[in-house]
Amino acid sequence: MVLRMRAYSIAIYLFLYAPIVLIVLFSFNSGNNAADFQGFSVLWYGKAANNRFVLEAVTHSLIVASTSASLATIFGTMAALAVQRVKGVVRLFFDAMTYVAIMVPGIVIGISTLIALVTTFGLVNEMLTAIWPGDPATAPRLGMGFGSIIAAHTLFSLALVIVIVRARIAGMDRSLMEASADLYATPWGTFRQVTLPLILPAVVAGFLLSFTFSFDDFVVAFWVAGSETTLPIYIFASIRRGVTPEINAIGTVVLTISLIILFSAQLMLRRGEKPKAKAA
Amino acid sequence: MKRAALSPPPTERGPGEGPFYFSIFMTKTTASEQADRRSRWVTTLLLAPSAFWYLALLVAPLAVVVVFSFGERAAAGGYQAAFTIANYLNLPARAAAFRNTLVLAPLGTIVCLLAAYPLAYYLAIKSSPRIRLFLLILVIVPFWTSFLIRTYAWMFILGGRGLPSVIEWLGLGEVRLINTPLSVLIGMVYGYLPLMVFPIFVSLERLDKRLIEAAADLGSNPWRSFLQVTLPLSAPGVITGCMLVFILLMGEYLIPQLLGGGKVFFIGNALVDLFLQSRNWPFGSAVAMSLVIIMLATVTIYLRVTRRYGAGRDVSLL
Numbered sequence: 001m002v003l004r005m006r007a008y009s010i011a012i013y014l015f016l017y018a019p020i021v022l023i024v025l026f027s028f029n030s031g032n033n034a035a036d037f038q039g040f041s042v043l044w045y046g047k048a049a050n051n052r053f054v055l056e057a058v059t060h061s062l063i064v065a066s067t068s069a070s071l072a073t074i075f076g077t078m079a080a081l082a083v084q085r086v087k088g089v090v091r092l093f094f095d096a097m098t099y100v101a102i103m104v105p106g107i108v109i110g111i112s113t114l115i116a117l118v119t120t121f122g123l124v125n126e127m128l129t130a131i132w133p134g135d136p137a138t139a140p141r142l143g144m145g146f147g148s149i150i151a152a153h154t155l156f157s158l159a160l161v162i163v164i165v166r167a168r169i170a171g172m173d174r175s176l177m178e179a180s181a182d183l184y185a186t187p188w189g190t191f192r193q194v195t196l197p198l199i200l201p202a203v204v205a206g207f208l209l210s211f212t213f214s215f216d217d218f219v220v221a222f223w224v225a226g227s228e229t230t231l232p233i234y235i236f237a238s239i240r241r242g243v244t245p246e247i248n249a250i251g252t253v254v255l256t257i258s259l260i261i262l263f264s265a266q267l268m269l270r271r272g273e274k275p276k277a278k279a280a
Numbered sequence: 281m282k283r284a285a286l287s288p289p290p291t292e293r294g295p296g297e298g299p300f301y302f303s304i305f306m307t308k309t310t311a312s313e314q315a316d317r318r319s320r321w322v323t324t325l326l327l328a329p330s331a332f333w334y335l336a337l338l339v340a341p342l343a344v345v346v347v348f349s350f351g352e353r354a355a356a357g358g359y360q361a362a363f364t365i366a367n368y369l370n371l372p373a374r375a376a377a378f379r380n381t382l383v384l385a386p387l388g389t390i391v392c393l394l395a396a397y398p399l400a401y402y403l404a405i406k407s408s409p410r411i412r413l414f415l416l417i418l419v420i421v422p423f424w425t426s427f428l429i430r431t432y433a434w435m436f437i438l439g440g441r442g443l444p445s446v447i448e449w450l451g452l453g454e455v456r457l458i459n460t461p462l463s464v465l466i467g468m469v470y471g472y473l474p475l476m477v478f479p480i481f482v483s484l485e486r487l488d489k490r491l492i493e494a495a496a497d498l499g500s501n502p503w504r505s506f507l508q509v510t511l512p513l514s515a516p517g518v519i520t521g522c523m524l525v526f527i528l529l530m531g532e533y534l535i536p537q538l539l540g541g542g543k544v545f546f547i548g549n550a551l552v553d554l555f556l557q558s559r560n561w562p563f564g565s566a567v568a569m570s571l572v573i574i575m576l577a578t579v580t581i582y583l584r585v586t587r588r589y590g591a592g593r594d595v596s597l598l
Contacts, residue, residue, distance in 0.1 A: 001502070005402045009415075012399050016422050016473065019433030026436075075329040082326035085319075090327070097334040103575065104342070105531020107548045108568045111555060112341035115348060115359070115565070155337045158330055187319070209424070216426050219533055219548075223555075232428050239432055239538065251429035258425040266417060 020255065027248035044249040054250060057234035061215055064146060064230060068153035069210035075154075076161025077203050080169060081195070083162070094162075101159035110223030113152045117144060117224065144226030152224050153217060157210035164209070168202035201268045208265035212258055342572075349565035357559025367566035374567055377550035380536075382574075384461065384546070385529035388468035392525050393518065395469060396476035400517070401510075403477070404484035416481060423474035431467055431538050438463045438539065459541035467535040472528060476521040483517030484510070519586045523579060530575050547571045 027045070031038030048054050083094050101109075121142040132139035176198070180190040218232035225233060231254065238247055352362040371378075403415055422430065437443055438457040447455055457463050487510065495505035533548030540549075547567060554564035 002406050005398060005406055009399050009402045009407075012395065012473070013418065015470065016419065019430055019437060019470070020422065020425070022436065023429060023433050075333065078326040079330035082323045085323050086327070093334075094327070094330070097338060100342075101334070101338055103527055103579065104338075104572055105527075105548065105575070107531050107533050107551055108345075108572055109338075109341075111551060111564070111568055112345045113337060114555075115561060116341035116344040119344060119359075151333075151337055155333055158333055162330070187322075212424055216424075216428070218428055232426075235428050235432075239428075239435070247429075247432065251426060251432070254426045254429060259421065262421060262424045 023251045027252040029245045044245045048249045057229045057231045061231040065211045065214040068150045068214045071154045072157030072210045073207040076158045080162050080165035098159045106219040110220040114223040148224040153214040161206035164206045165202045204268045205265045345565045349569045351562040353560045359561045367563045374550045377547050381546045389526045392476045400477045400480035404481050419477050459543045463539040464544045467539040472525045479520040480517040483514045487513045
């Protein structure tokens with residue numbers, strides 16, 4: 001029975017990793033046919049690294065991911081700390097919104113953000129043109145772009161950070177904060193010296209997961225990107241144009257980056273759990 | 281000296297204040313009131329940015345979708361103000377997308393569950409504790425790596441020159457896999473299996489193994505003790521896992537797009553078509569609202585029905 005189960009588990013691991021291994025393997029293909037392997041080479045990595053559009057897309061993705069993850073981590077941690085202290089309607093609002101932000105499909109978030117922003121920008125642009133003193137054609141205009149992608153990504157990541165940090169706060173020993181206050185620490189001092197070190201692993205993990213989400217997201221960015229291109233948008237477009245080993249090379253790099261980020265996140269969460277295990 | 285002890289010099293007392301012991305009491309009250317007020321201010325400031333984000337980028341956009349869903353399509357596409365329920369009455373025009381989603385999302389969830397449970401059971405109960413954590417991380421890792429690239433890998437595997445050519449070479453006849461409901465199903469199970477394994481693993485790992493031993497001591501065979509002890513106790517994990525996977529499958533766009541190739545399409549694909557090709561924003565909004573309502577209703581009923589098994593206590597995104 002145990003043997004059969006182990007065999008089954010190995011089969012599942014093969015199922016999970018075979019496609020990934022295949023991508024990595026074919027990224028080193030020297031031929032330009034994606035389907036048969038003709039020899040080892042790093043040709044496609046060179047091609048991808050010299051492709052202006054790829055570099056641009058990677059830069060955009062890094063900017064969007066780091067900005068939205070930073071905003072979400074700061075605002076989300078702030079909210080997670082404060083939401084414990086409120087009751088009634090405000091508490092209900094935050095709990096419901098966090099639930100809705102995570103539950104509503106990305107595609108609906110993308111579409112609703114798009115039509116809301118397009119409508120708002122339409123009105124604002126009309127007003128701007130009306131009050132613009134110079135030539136109406138030179139009036140400043142609001143449009144979709146980095147700002148809208150960052151704002152939309154921050155929404156989902158915010159909910160993610162709130163959930164992760166609140167779970168951490170719930171598992172925390174409250175008597176430490178009380179002791180700190182009893183020993184005449186100011187609220188800010190208690191936060192800096194007691195609370196923050198305790199929740200830091202969850203905060204860092206929240207940041208890394210938000211970064212990964214944003215870096216990987218296609219479905220939301222697709223709607224609100226305007227004319228900007230992020231890496232997943234570029235990859236999606238190239239898949240539709242036809243498969244080349246260049247995508248495999250880009251994919252391998254992306255997989256490696258997300259693996260590194262993911263393992264750091266795991267490591268952070270584990271490190272944070274150690275003192276608790278000792279106490280128990 | 282005696283006099284000074286009884287009442288402090290007048291300069292230390294403000295006009296209209298009581299005796300000194302009273303004034304100490306008074307300052308204490310105002311200090312705690314001040315601290316209270318300050319703490320309320322701090323709380324408000326801490327919540328303000330997230331509240332703004334939720335209102336401006338979640339509540340307002342969803343409200344716009346609700347308003348648009350009752351509007352009319354402008355001649356050149358987009359939205360024109362109106363109040364009509366025609367868009368909702370027109371929903372059967374997209375019946376195929378609803379049918380595909382409502383059949384394949386629950387089916388994908390069930391297949392995911394059946395595939396994930398034995399693995400979670402093996403990891404939590406039978407595997408060596410030394411490598412247990414490593415094996416678990418190995419399951420979760422793919423979920424957090426590029427979804428697009430992983431789905432694209434299946435295009436490659438299921439495409440004409442992948443698995444079907446191997447099957448043909450083995451002399452098992454000609455098959456077509458890509459752009460069929462089966463390929464979409466494979467993609468869905470592949471994409472969301474880790475999300476199912478994790479909560480089941482958590483609830484199985486917490487289970488007191490002595491209960492299984494007790495069942496065996498009392499003469500129960502392994503199969504029966506699994507059905508009567510292990511399975512009911514892992515219910516919270518099963519319920520949570522099914523919910524997470526179902527939610528994500530309902531809104532799926534990429535998997536049907538890449539592995540269904542326009543033949544097997546979901547509500548998500550219908551939305552892209554409506555908003556970008558036919559530019560019928562009001563009808564698209566009605567479809568989007570229906571998707572959200574179906575999801576909210578299903579999940580609420582599901583949680584209500586399964587509450588007695590202790591679901592939702594360990595919703596975890598990691």
